[in-house]
Amino acid sequence: MLSSAALGRADEVIPSAPADITLRLAEITADIGAGKTVKTTAYNGQIPGPLLRMAEGKKVTVDVVNETREPEMVHWHGLHIPPEVDGAMEEGTPMVQGRDTRRFEFTPQPTGTRWYHAHAMAGHNLNKGSYTGQFGMLIVEPRENPARYDLEVPIVLHEWDGFFDSDMRMDVDYRTFTINGKILGSGEPVHVKRAQRVLFRILNASATVNHRLALPGHKFEVVALDGNPVTTPVKVPVLEMAPGERIDAIVEMIAPGVWILGEEDDKQRKAGAGIVIEYAGAVGKPQWTKPAKFTWDYTSFGGNAVPASPVAIVPLVFEPAFDGNLWTINGKSYPKTDPFYVVENARNRLVFDNRTEMSHPVHLHRHTFEITKYAGKSTSGIFKDVVVVPAKSKVEVDLIANAPGPSLFHCHQQFHMDFGFMALMQYKS
Numbered sequence: 001m002l003s004s005a006a007l008g009r010a011d012e013v014i015p016s017a018p019a020d021i022t023l024r025l026a027e028i029t030a031d032i033g034a035g036k037t038v039k040t041t042a043y044n045g046q047i048p049g050p051l052l053r054m055a056e057g058k059k060v061t062v063d064v065v066n067e068t069r070e071p072e073m074v075h076w077h078g079l080h081i082p083p084e085v086d087g088a089m090e091e092g093t094p095m096v097q098g099r100d101t102r103r104f105e106f107t108p109q110p111t112g113t114r115w116y117h118a119h120a121m122a123g124h125n126l127n128k129g130s131y132t133g134q135f136g137m138l139i140v141e142p143r144e145n146p147a148r149y150d151l152e153v154p155i156v157l158h159e160w161d162g163f164f165d166s167d168m169r170m171d172v173d174y175r176t177f178t179i180n181g182k183i184l185g186s187g188e189p190v191h192v193k194r195a196q197r198v199l200f201r202i203l204n205a206s207a208t209v210n211h212r213l214a215l216p217g218h219k220f221e222v223v224a225l226d227g228n229p230v231t232t233p234v235k236v237p238v239l240e241m242a243p244g245e246r247i248d249a250i251v252e253m254i255a256p257g258v259w260i261l262g263e264e265d266d267k268q269r270k271a272g273a274g275i276v277i278e279y280a281g282a283v284g285k286p287q288w289t290k291p292a293k294f295t296w297d298y299t300s301f302g303g304n305a306v307p308a309s310p311v312a313i314v315p316l317v318f319e320p321a322f323d324g325n326l327w328t329i330n331g332k333s334y335p336k337t338d339p340f341y342v343v344e345n346a347r348n349r350l351v352f353d354n355r356t357e358m359s360h361p362v363h364l365h366r367h368t369f370e371i372t373k374y375a376g377k378s379t380s381g382i383f384k385d386v387v388v389v390p391a392k393s394k395v396e397v398d399l400i401a402n403a404p405g406p407s408l409f410h411c412h413q414q415f416h417m418d419f420g421f422m423a424l425m426q427y428k429s
């Protein structure tokens, strides 16, 4: 506790000096365009929350002012920070009680596209946790920016008006989708110029929905996954992202016009999942054309280095339980799951063995892992904190365990996390 307390603090008593950042949690009625509003809890009265920029290795203080009646938690997704401030009750981060304020202090690392969001159980309440407006992008800036681009555009996906699509209440569906808090056609277009290199920083802040995005007439050069530069930047026509994932992609503006950057699925795009990209001087109705069939494959961005042998191999088996209402890790559902153990300062291999009929985007807090084998294919140099484990497949990831303390591991699909798909990773003593 002592060593990590030196790196991160969660204080109840607020010193008089103002914090670097203040996040005010309150219920708002947000105008999302097309005559629609949503009533939800959000940060600083806006959706998404403010785009935060922090400098690598420079300590920050954040005041979380909870103006709601309910205890809340802000999780710093993708940061390697101590459990006391990471933002997960299960790791020991203190909740911010209703009508209370707490100051968090930590040193952000590593650099890249990160994000912050609510971390609470929602169960069947579709107005809680990641179903709400409590999400925002966080960029941890490197001392020197390695990428060459002319314009940076954050793209944040979310959805609203959730409902259960049957009496069984096992699958959540949505009536409305937004990018950067607005229904397609309602927000300000992204203004670009011919020959510009535009860096899109894209975040799927959905509670439960996978997205596939395209921009007709253009390709995405994927330069980073979950904020971490890839070994082999490749141009692709479609980006695929599960809840929690981020993609940094550079688009060369080579096709003047007015376009829709949008979800491939017609139903979701027509329900709002898109944003207009407008070239200077171009006029007319935003154009959409369906992309050619494309299979997203993480390993296309990887290399072929052979990883060193791990000192420990940790199997994690995912199975449904009972009538499919619960998920299990190694035979048990959270909170009854057993912690799994890794060896400190060593290479540990986690083997995700998905024996279920659907894919799961699993997330490990406070660490970054490297994909070493994906559905039978060896790869290297792809560093992530969320990875989609396809149905009936195995994914192996290596992790250098250098952030002692409890770390939460869970499916980032909120409805799966809430129904058992969660366990704690601990360091062997």
Ligand SMILES: [Cu+2]
Residues within 6 Å of the ligand: 359, 360, 361, 411, 412, 413, 416, 417, 421
């Ligand atoms: Cu899942």
